[in-house]
Amino acid sequence: MSAGLAGTGLADVGPGLLADMIRVRVMEERCAQLYGETKIRGFLHLYIGEEAVAAGVLRRLEPDDAVLCTYREHGHALLRGVPATAIMAEMFGKATGCSGGRGGSMHLFDAERRFYGGNAIVGGHLPLAVGLALADRMQGRRRATVVFFGEGAMAEGEFHEAMNLAALWELPVLFACENNLYAMGTSLASSESETNLPLKAAAYEMPAWTVDGMDAMAVHEAAGRALAVVREGQPVFLELRTYRFRAHSMFDPDLYRDKAEVDRWKERDPIDLLGRRLLDAGLVDQAGIDALWDDARRETEEAVAAAEAAPWEPVETLTRHVTRREVAR
Amino acid sequence: MSAGLAGTGLADVGPGLLADMIRVRVMEERCAQLYGETKIRGFLHLYIGEEAVAAGVLRRLEPDDAVLCTYREHGHALLRGVPATAIMAEMFGKATGCSGGRGGSMHLFDAERRFYGGNAIVGGHLPLAVGLALADRMQGRRRATVVFFGEGAMAEGEFHEAMNLAALWELPVLFACENNLYAMGTSLASSESETNLPLKAAAYEMPAWTVDGMDAMAVHEAAGRALAVVREGQPVFLELRTYRFRAHSMFDPDLYRDKAEVDRWKERDPIDLLGRRLLDAGLVDQAGIDALWDDARRETEEAVAAAEAAPWEPVETLTRHVTRREVAR
Amino acid sequence: MSGEEISYREALHEALREALAADERVFVMGEDVADYGGTYAVTKGLHLEFGRDRVRNTPLSESGFVGAGIGAALGGMRPVVEVMTVNFSLLALDQIVNNAATLLHMSGGQLHVPIVIRMATGAGRQLAAQHSHSLEGWYAHVPGLRVVAPATVEDARWMLRTAIDDPDPVIWFEHVGLYNTKGVLPDPGGPVDIDTARVRRPGRDLTIVTWGGSLPKCLAAADELAAAGIEAEVLDLRSLRPLDDDAILASVGRTTRAVVVDEGWARAGLAAEISATVAERCFWSLDAPVARVTSLDVPIPYPKHLEEAATPQVAGIVAACRAVVGEGPP
């Protein structure tokens, strides 16, 4: 993981990006299954189809950069270095989970890795990103804060306020918009009067551009350029055009898009795209790719087994962590 | 009052606009005095210096158009036809006030004239304007809704949400931004990362332009053009560049701008500007202008006298108008 | 539709359908109310029948579209705005508290705001701390609002029309645990009031006061208590603002003991109001202190066992009732 611009060719980062995406895909597929088995409960939002976005951006981060995500964040957590065992245990609600089991799939946290969730109020984490960056600025630290959010969040007032504050105060925030074209069942065109998203950033005098979010290399390249600006103390907005192959959550009957549209997007599966490119370039062979899937499956199965075996938080400690300082009465 | 474009030359509308502005100026000056005498209490926000904005826009409205304002709305109410007596009584908190005395200076209402306040939460009335226009659209009425707001409101999430909804749903709303350069003591540049305000509207694909808000004729002209678009069912954003000659409210010590700046703006007093133009064009003479001031003073003094004499709402009826349907217990 | 069993969800759907058909001024607006069918599938298909204008999808702009609903109500419409869940209604509170609740008064009675704002409330689906609030008590605090919480299939079906016809803003709570509950509608059915409480089960030994999603739990608790010889009266508030004090006091006046069950947090919640009202106004007739069964003072956690421990359950209600019945002077 380096934020420099050196060594960013296909040979340098392609194989790693492919491995990243495969790890996320395998974990997510397994989560879907576990939801069916009622091991995972609540809402569950899968990132399948969107892996190139998290993979491409996160490979650009330094260890002390901060990351904030939506409820569709399992992949981001994994690629940020949160152990699969801690993620899976959290999905199960076990005490060994990365949020002590209290958060569940929408609230993965890892303070040590500066992974600030897993946030389930659409747009609600955007001001937090501004504040984290402000803290860095005020303390003279050159760190970046990356906040992922869906295109649906852009209609929220909190988006507007956060964008303006970040630009006004010249804060090192990368606004990474995961434009998968739908917010639950609402298409971008029925949510925004102006669907050219970089124009929104222009209203705050913030640099912005659009990237093919199915192409991990393109995302990686764009994130590198964006973060170079961010580290100089200017926010940047990136629109990452992607698509979710699955329904919004496990509750969604997916009535609002037709199968042909989904199929068209599946032809541009980010894992296939990069895999073919690496094969064509002779940078990996099929056996190498198969090994990546096998490794990912092993990682996920170990995590599932560990989660199964992990203890529950006892009911006796339910009311811990309400305030850090407890007032004795 | 006609919304057409005919008869809009200086001779046609100049004298009326001048009279309008003088009426507002005189009333506002008197209010300041009455505040000193503790006849008017609470917050009091004067429109002195900004009269051309309300005058120019409101002359373009049809009787059944809707108007929403901020707490700096006495002038708008007057020019929209709310009787000075009803306004002044409301300022005093008397039962004969246009809000039954319950609202005070920040909450002048007149349902019959479709004057929807007098709103004291910055930005809070913008969604209401969207809804009023939506009701017109759904009921097939070709009416316009004009919402006045300060440039400070543009940083609020509610501004963003209202702009997007109006543009997305193609609603007949005129967003009239009274850019007086300050929100209390905060200058535009310390509030917005992008101070070119029409660019904000571009983020919603909404037509927008900037007008000299000290020139009543220019405002009138621009409002006419804007409302022609609005009546076709498209929202428009107008930036009206103006300046308040007084402090934000009667509590404001006005520490944040220097006297030279205020004086520079006073050289462009909208009443003087239009008065000189009309004199130069020979469309009025000084006696005519003096008469306008006299008429305005008479109107205001009558209103003050009536307000003085008016009754208070009795304490016994304090809890009326909490819900329209009262549940007997 | 009467005679057969229908679900709470279907009852709401039917009520909306009827209102849309009966009154041109009525329209439904909210996130994903059209194609998606509503998060809890209440509005499913209505856009096909009434069009996208009257079953209107909104962007994610809670403050914006709730405010637009208030404006539309001022403009003569009868909007039914769906805010998905109470959790997101925090984003619209300025509009609800500072506009919907004040305009009638501030305008000296000139304006009024006939809007219904529907929202799902409550925990029990393992959605964790940001998605499990029960804030009925907050809304019930505010003069100018009407607050209702239909708990039965009949109320879901027949309170809505009354709410829509009401001239004032009505905040309408649907507990997430109720959507799949079933019931048979009365035949013939018809609009019911939105002002009064109802005794759902009569009893002489104590009164359980509750509403919304806690009603089924209280009825189950009353069954258990009955098996042990304790006859609990279960009072379903239905209207949370105004409270039907008369009904509360009448019941507790008879039973002399009360337990309040509220899925919200305890301190300064709605259960506190009921406990205070009962204690203040039945002071001389009460035979035991009022007990509150509420959620614990903790953000609602994700795992099932912790979520259940954090929120009122039948066993806890039974225990509280037994304690209140057993109580006497020390």
Next chain:
Amino acid sequence: MSGEEISYREALHEALREALAADERVFVMGEDVADYGGTYAVTKGLHLEFGRDRVRNTPLSESGFVGAGIGAALGGMRPVVEVMTVNFSLLALDQIVNNAATLLHMSGGQLHVPIVIRMATGAGRQLAAQHSHSLEGWYAHVPGLRVVAPATVEDARWMLRTAIDDPDPVIWFEHVGLYNTKGVLPDPGGPVDIDTARVRRPGRDLTIVTWGGSLPKCLAAADELAAAGIEAEVLDLRSLRPLDDDAILASVGRTTRAVVVDEGWARAGLAAEISATVAERCFWSLDAPVARVTSLDVPIPYPKHLEEAATPQVAGIVAACRAVVGEGPP
């Protein structure tokens, strides 16, 4: 500064100044805190001493800058965010309730949010319905928050540092009627706790429980009552979450009668909580029902006579106390 009389406003100013000087992580942020000097002039001049970075003007973006404060707290700072008034805090409730109050729990104890959010509260200045809310009870409802209401000059001066050093989010209420009140600071002064209630006047006949802007009114009422031979104990809560139940119960346990004075609305407010707690836990020792003196159920109107009639005043407090003292079994 001790020894001489200073105002509540000056005490706050001094406390902020000291905190800014003592701890680099502390910064002040809000609308017009710099050049304008703060709406209530609390921060006046601080930007000259500490610079505009640490006394930071914000745009009108309540949700944005409160959220940014929460984020900055996560990032190691100690923000003191001024939200001008509780009326505008409705726009920031999502950030406060869904983020500040939940992050510690949702993260299993990993994150914490040491932020102080200051706001003016209350009526009495003829600002009408949108600018006169008293919503302390709403905040006091929420686990994960600390809520305090300094009512005296000493508390304004010395609770703030404790609040800033607290690891949890503290909602800090300043009643608009208090800014010009005066007091002499203890010499030497020093930080005081933010957890406990204080008896401001001892008395044996009844307990008046109150906080914030109502404290001076309650003390005036106690004076009047004393002149009539009734000795009221006045308890100033100081901390609204957690409530100092021990202090409340101890006082009422002694006096056996209680009146709660709360400028908020009655139903499901903080006075309801205190009334309920007292009745539930002093049930066998109470000699009269608890009385609540609150604002009437009406949006606060503009004219002075109506505003006064709508909100608690000394005469009403005295009358309620007399009634409670005079009460006995029917």
